[in-house]
Amino acid sequence: MPEPARTAPAQRPRRARRGRNVMSSTGLYIATAVAAFLFLVPFYLIVRNALSTDAAITGENWQFFPTDLQWGNIGALFDDSSVPFARSLWNSTVVALLHTVGVLLICSLAGYGLARIPYKHANKIFYVVLGTLMVPTAVTFVPSFVLVSSLGWVDTYRGLIIPGLFSGFTCFLFRQYFLGFPKELEEAARVDGLGYWGAYWRVVVPNSLNFFAAIATITFINGWNAFLWPLVIGQDPSAWTVQVALSSYTTGQTVVFHQIFMATAISILPLLFVFLFLQRWLVQGIAQTGIKG
C-alpha cells in the first residue's frame, strides 16, 4: 500500500556519537534504570494491592510481595452490588468505541472538506473551527450540561457520546494531514471519473489508514479515560463509566482497599492492550501531532 510521505516515520540521520566511554555509558544506564523503576512502582502497587487482603495492605510491616495471592478478589469485585462495576465497564466500552468511530468519521470528513474542496468561504469557516480551540471544552461544561439536560440526554449514551464528537482540534489535525496528502492520487481517481465522495472513500481513506489508526488510538484512550463529562452526565449509577465508578470508591463510607485496586487494575487493562498492540501508531501519531484531548 502506498504511504503518504507525511506518515512515514522520520528518517533519522545517524547521530554523532557522544558519551563513548564505558563510565558514562554505565552511568547513563543506571540513571535510566532508576527512573524506569520509579515509573513502574505505581503499576506494581496496583497489582500487589489488587491481589492482597486488606489486612496485608494496611499491615504494620510493609510487604513487598503479597504472601498468598487472592485471586478471589476479582470475583468479589463483581459481586459487590454497591458499585455496578461490570455495568460501568460495558458503558465505557460502548462510549469509548462509539466516540472513536464518530470522531474519526465526522472530523475526518470536515478536515478533508476544509483542506481540499474549493469553496470561497472555506477560510472563514476554518476560523470558526479554530476559534473553538481557544475555548477549552472543559470550561463550557456548565452550559453544555444545561443544554444536554434540556434535551433530556442525562444518563443516556447519547448524552455521553454526542457532545464530544465535534472536536475542533481533531478536525484541525485532519485538515493539516490532508493538506499534505499527495494530490496525484486524487487526480488519478478523477481521471477514473470518481466524484469527491468516491475519491475520498476509495482513494484517500485507504491510503491514510496509518494516520487514522494513530488518531483512533489517541481518541480511544481519551474517551476511555474521560472523567469530568461522564461525571456530570452519569447521575444514575447505571450510566456510570468506569472512571466515575472508580471515583465513587473513594467517596463511599467504607474503604475496601483490595477492591479499589482490583477495579483500578481492570480499568487500566484495556488500555495496556491498546498500548501493546498499537504502540507504533500511537507514538507516530503523537510525534506527528502532539495532541491530547
Add this chain to the structure above:
Amino acid sequence: MSATKTHDLARPAPAKASPARPRRGLRGSPTLNFWLFTGPFLIGLAIFIYAPILWSIWLSFFDARFTVTPDKFIGFDNYTYMLTNDDFVGSLGTFTVFAAFIVPTTWAFSLGLALLVNRLRFMRAFFRSVFFLPTACSYVAASLIWKMSIFSGVRFGLMNTVLGWFGIENIAWLADPNPPWYWLVIVSARLWLQSGFYMILFLAALQNIPGELYEAAAIDGAKPGWQTFRHITLPQLRATSTAVVLLLLIAAYQAFDEFFNLLSKTTWGRPPLVELYYKALGESQDYGAGSAGAVILTVLICVVTLFQGKIMGFGRGDESK
C-alpha cells in the same frame, strides 16, 4: 452532430482536464460537496460548542439559581459576585501556583527523559515504553494509587514507610494544608502521568536534528555535553518546546480529575474547574454565577494563550516538523 456538441460542453472530456484545475471533471459542485463533508461537523459545532458558549454568556447576566430559563436580569452582578468571591479568586490562585510548578517541571523532566532515551544504544524501545506507559492510566486511577497507596497519610503508605526507615514521623499528605504537602502529591501524580507523552514529542524532535550539526560543533571544538546541548540541541528544540509549553498550560487550565479525586473532601487546593463544578452543579445549582465564572475563565485563557503565542511566536512555521 449538435447532440455531440452539447454533450461535449456539458462534460468536458476527463482525459483533457488540466491537472491544475482539480475541480473540473469531478462529479457535483464543489460548494455542495463542501457542505456535504463539513456540514455534519459544523452543525454539531454550532449546537454543542457555540450554543453553550452563547447560552453561558446570556445566563451569566441573570439570576439563574435552580433554573436555566431565568427572567431576572441582574447585569454584571454575577461577575462582581464571582470576582469578589474568595473561593473563586482563590481557585485562580490555586491554578497559578499549580501552573507555575507543573509547566516547568514537566518540560524539564520530559526533556530529560528524552535525552536519556535518545542516548541509549540498547533497549531503547523498552525504556521508551516504560516511560510512556503511564499515559495509559487515567487521572482517576492515578489519583487512587497516589491517595490510597503512595501518599496515604497513615503508616502503611509507601512514602511514610520509606520515611519511617529514616525515623521521620508520618505525614498527613492530603489532610492538612499546613505545610502544603498536597502540592507534592498533585504535582508528582501529574508528572508521572504526562511526562512520557511529552517525552515522545521531544524524542521525535531530537531525532530530527541533523547529525552534521553535532559533527560541525565537534570540529569547532565544542565539548560534547553541556556546550552542545546549550548551543545546538536547545535552539533546535525551540519549536517543540514552544508547543509543549502551550499544551502543558492548556492541560493545566483543565485540571479537574486529580484535584477532584485527591482532595474531594477538603476546601483547599481547588482549581477553577472544581470550584465551578461545585458552584453550578452542587447544592446551590447557581447556573448564573457558574456561567459568569466560566466566561471569566475563558477570557483569561484566551488572553494568556494569545499573550504566550505573541511572546514565543507559536504557529509561525513551527508545525513544519
